[in-house]
Amino acid sequence: MKLPVLLAVAALAVCLTGCSHAQTDATPFATSETAEAAATATPAATPATSAEPVRAEVGTILPETADAGRSYVDETLFIGDSNTARYLLYANETGTAFTSLNNNIGVVSMGVGSITSLKCEKFKGSSAMYTVPDAVAMLKPKRIIICYGTNNLSGSSTDATNYIKTYLQGLQAIQTAWPYCDIIVSAIPPLDQQRENTNLTMTQVDAYNAALVQMCEENGFKFLNSAEVLRDDATGWAKKDYTLSDGVHLSKEAVTAYFTYVRTHAYAAEDRRPQPLGTIPTPDGVPANLINKDPIAVRGAKVPLEFVAANGGKLSGTTSQLVKKGGTAAAVTAVPDEGFVFAGWTASSGGSYSSATISFTMPQNADAGGVVLTANFKADA
Structure with a gap:
């Protein structure tokens, strides 16, 4: 690895670890093997002595740019897990969803091991299902922003070897299927200090993100250091109110900040796609409950529920809750x-409700991605 990039990786590790001494990331199931792996892992999270932000190098880590605008987002294909799926559920200040089915392949509970094997995307007019690489080849995007890793977390080990190996295989499969798009790897988002699954630690998130930078540098991918905007430097965890009550899924406030970061850390390279592109099928989206086992939550327990207000109003009550399936929210x-x-x-999850005050009952078929309830308002004639 080149010296400037080594410095960039070290700087990223400093930013990602924040004030790591403030964390209490003890892993109850740690063994001598995981301890040995943590001691020999490459790269490992570097303890921080300050909370200075990353000074992104031109090259692998995307630096700050002028706002690339909504068009940059619309021509980008976003791929990932339930946090990526949430981009479909939230809208910006104009009421426009951050992404649409045309540029989003988000699968609840999906990890890097399923990139090449899970048939997850459907297209209108066909009952066939396609893997991520095959779907990318059919959608023919100019660029992708891909984010996997939350569902691959397990504790505090800093050994990212298997995670990186599997992730790289997935990215190379995408490259083979559609070699004309720019690949941008987005950082694993930070966890909340008050998380439902306390086995999940920022120690591991930081180590995995540092390993992602090295993988990107060695293989010619770009890295979006989105943790820079989602993480609280003072605590080393997610910023206040940036996750739902489970401490894992991003809130609307966090997704809004994320897309501002995407647009102001843009990679607007030359379009390398062969022209004309030809016919591009219309996506029908990812079927609900495609993966019925949530790898990081206490399954069968509670589902995240978030209440959000569209333009023209606000909410009164607890807007982020964890609710059992069949249970009723406050x-x-x-x-x-x-x-x-x-x-x-x-x-x-479907359905509409006319009463201003709502006590929502969680559907029995709700998945780990949860449900978002949006309050809509209109101008008073």
């Missing part, structure tokens, strides 16, 4: 701003 009330009236709730 009531939340939609409160319109002056000049607006309440126009009903819509649920990401």
Whole structure:
């Protein structure tokens, strides 16, 4: 690895670990083998002496740029797990969802091991299912931003060897299927200090992210250091209110910050795709409950529920809750701003509700990605 990149990796590790001494990431199931792996892992998270932000090198780690605009997002294919799937559930200040089915392959509970094997994407007019590499070849994107890793976490070990090996195999399969797109690897998002699954640690997240930088440098991929905007340097964990009550899934506030970061750390390289592109099928999305085993949550326990307000109002009540399947959430009330009236709730799981105060019952078929309830408002005529 070149010296400037070695320095970049070290700088990233400093940023990712933040004030690591403030964490309490003890792993109850650690063994002598995991301890030995942690001691010999390459690369390992570097303890921080300060909370200085990353000074991104031109090259692998994407530096700050001018805002590339909404068009940059629309021409990017986002691939990942349940946090990527959440990009479909939230809207910006104009009421436009951050992504659509046309540029999102987000699969709840998916890890890097399923990139080449899981048939997860459907297209309209066909019952066939396609793996991520095959779907990328059919969608023919200019670039992809891919983020896997949360569902590969297990504790505090800093040995990322198997994770990186499997991730690289997936990325190379995508390259083989569609060699004309730029591949940008997004950092694993930070966890909340108050997380439902306390076995998950930022020690491992930091080590895996540092290993991702090295993988990107060695294989010509770009790295989006999105942890820079999602993480609290003072604590080393996710910023306040940036995750749901489970401490893993990103909130609307976090997703909004993430997309601002994507647009201001853009990689607008020359379009290398052969022209004309030809016919591109219309995506039908990822089927619900495609993976029925959640690798990081206490399965059968609780599902994250988030209440959000569209433009024109606010909410009263606990807006992030964990609710058992079939259980009822604490009531939340939609409160319109002056000049607006309440126009009903819509649920990401389907259905709409007309009462301003809602006590939502979690569907039995809800998956680990959870449900988002959006309060809608309209101008008062």
